[in-house]
Amino acid sequence: MALTLASAAALLGKHHLLREIIRGDVWTLDPNRLGDAADAPVTDVTYDTRTVSEGSLLFCKGNFKAEYLDGVDEKGLAVYVAETDFSSATKAPGLIVDDVRRAMSLLSAEFFGRPQDELTVVGITGTKGKTTTAYFTQAILNAASDGKAALFSSVDNCLDGRTYAESDLTTPESLDAFRMMRTAADNGMKYLVMEVSSQAYKVDRVYGLTFDVGAFLNISPDHISPIEHPSFEDYLDCKRQITYNSRKLVLGADCAHADLIREDAAAAGVPVATFALHNDGRGVGTPADTVAWPADAAHAQYRLASDGVELGDFRLSMDGDFNYANAAAAVTIAHAAGVELDDAKALHALEAVTVAGRMERFEDPQSNTVAIVDYAHNFASVTALIDFVYERYGDRDPRITLVTGSAGDKAFDRRKEIVEAAEHRIANFVFTAEDTNTEPFIDICMEMQGYITDPNVASTVISDRSTAITNAVYDARAHADHFNVLLLIGKGNERWIKDRNRHVPYEGDDRVVERLFGLNQK
Structure with missing residues (x-):
């Protein structure tokens, strides 16, 4: 059934989001007072005024200003959804709501025909491991369904089980998510596996969406x-x-606050259903x-058992004990x-x-050096990464260099926590550029x-990231009497x-390492 102003108003009313409908001097809860406009089908939904066309429904979200509506009547705007009355800027009727983001999620799902009802939808959250677990889960589901598992991740989106395109957000805006669904x-x-960030719930990107299987991997302070x-x-x-928005839950048994999540x-x-990483197979853990x-x-290699059956x-193909925990999670999911x-x-x-970008390992043919490119970016993930280095290379007394930065304008605690996680376990820091908004x-x-x-750990600040990695490689080669591990x-x-x-083009950590090591570039 096509979405109309009348059906949109009814849905918003059902969820107690609709305040009133405004068109000119008419303020009402009854869309039929707007005549034929009430039943005209919506032809598209958007939150970008530049894409408004004949019959569009526009969501006025964020720091929206009336002047953004200049010219939308000429483009054929049918209706707008907002928390503010914009009748002075457009002749189109407005659905005035308490929360435009929640309204956008509900109405987008409806406009696209509730595609979630045609899929088995898996949502995965946690402080670390979401992306890898999502890829593992998609691989299993793809193999079980002859390639019929889609993926939304912070790295790529895949809508046909085989073609991957770079994504912009860990969890897409609700309108974009339902369009892709x-x-x-x-x-x-048949399946959709998606990462679910804390921000997805904070800003209602998954409002009204119930996962057939939800997974809560772990939790530690971040963001x-x-x-x-x-x-x-x-x-x-x-x-x-x-948890409250899933039909089944998969939980890391060793997750902090697991008891609360069980409640x-x-x-x-x-x-x-739970999963865990044990030290051995004798039930220790x-x-x-x-x-x-x-x-x-x-x-x-690792052994897996479920319900007591090996x-x-x-x-x-990915290093790290924590990835076997992710594999156990994926099997459970x-x-x-x-x-x-x-x-x-x-x-x-x-x-x-x-x-890509998760535990990618490169060996330097010119020196006794291994470089690992990973997305570790907080205390827990840096600790796990360095734990892996000592588990894999501890008998070689590794000299470890950490090339790192931290995000700007957010997650300020990470800056100190990354240092605290590493400083007593490595030889050298190289601090360099990472993503920022306004901070230099x-x-x-x-x-x-x-x-x-x-006082025993060295440190260097090199703001250009390619130069920082180059410096780390040359420094490792200068210490050829040691086994060197570079963590980027x-x-x-x-x-x-x-x-x-602004998104400034960058070669990529992996490609910088490949170039410096003289390896075949991808």
Whole structure:
């Protein structure tokens, strides 16, 4: 059924969002008072006035100003949705609502024919591991369904099970998400796996969306700033919303505040399945439905078991014990989504998965040096990354250099926490550019350098990121009597650096390393 002003008003009223409908001097709750306009089909939905066309419904979100509506009547604007009356700027009727973002999510889903009802939708949240777990889960579901699993991630979006396009946000704006869901459903997809950020709940990008399977991987302080979350409690509260908006929940058994999340699930009547990473297969560790543990002393492969039944040995293409925890999460999620645990082909599909910018390892043929490109960007992920280095290379007494920066204008705690996670375990910091909004790179780098308390760790500030990585490589080659590990974190495979609200082209950490090491570039 086509979306109309009348059906939009009815839906908003049902969710207690509609305040009134305004057109000129008419203020009403009854769209029929607007005559034929009430039943005219909406031809498109948008939040960008530049894309308004005949029959469009426009969402006036954010810091919207009346002057943005100049010329929309001539373009054929049919109706706008806003928290403010803009009748002085347009002749189109306005649906005045309490919360335009919530209204946008509900109406977008309706305009695109509720594509979520045609898909098994998986939502994955957590402080770390969301992206890798999403890719692992998609691989299993794709193998089980002959390539019918779509993906929304912070790296790529995939709407046909095989073609990947770079994404802009961890969780898309609701209108964009439902448009892509419609495309995925029309492409014959059976599943959709999507990352769900805390901001997705904070700003209602997934309002009204119920996940068939929700996953809560882990939680640790992050994204605390005036423009993100004012406190850890607020951050956790936003993450917890996935429990109340899922039909089944997959939970990291070792997750901080797991007891609270179990209480959420019990209150919502949502069944819970758990996963965990153990040290061995003798049941040592937090009890969980699905567990992973090392199958050999080198941690080169892991064994998985679910519901007490061993699923076999797995050798991932991605390094790090934490990725076997992510694999255990993915197996648990896929099983909750309907994949049978005896489908060995489907489960082993995760072994071939690689994620650009996540635990990508490069060896320098000119020196005894390994470089790892990863998206680690907070205390928990930096700690896990350095743990991996010592687990894999500890017997070689690695000399570790960390090339890092931190985001501007947000997540201020990260700057100190990255230093605290690393300073007593590495030889050298190189502080450099990462994404910012208004803060100069050099100011963030100098602030981070100021948090160093260990007199035995060296540090350098080089604001140009390519130069910083080059310096780290040359420094490693100058210390050829050591085994050197370069950790290049925070940017992954991104081909830009955000500077003063502009995306400035950047070669990419991986490509800089490939060039300096003389490797075949991708």
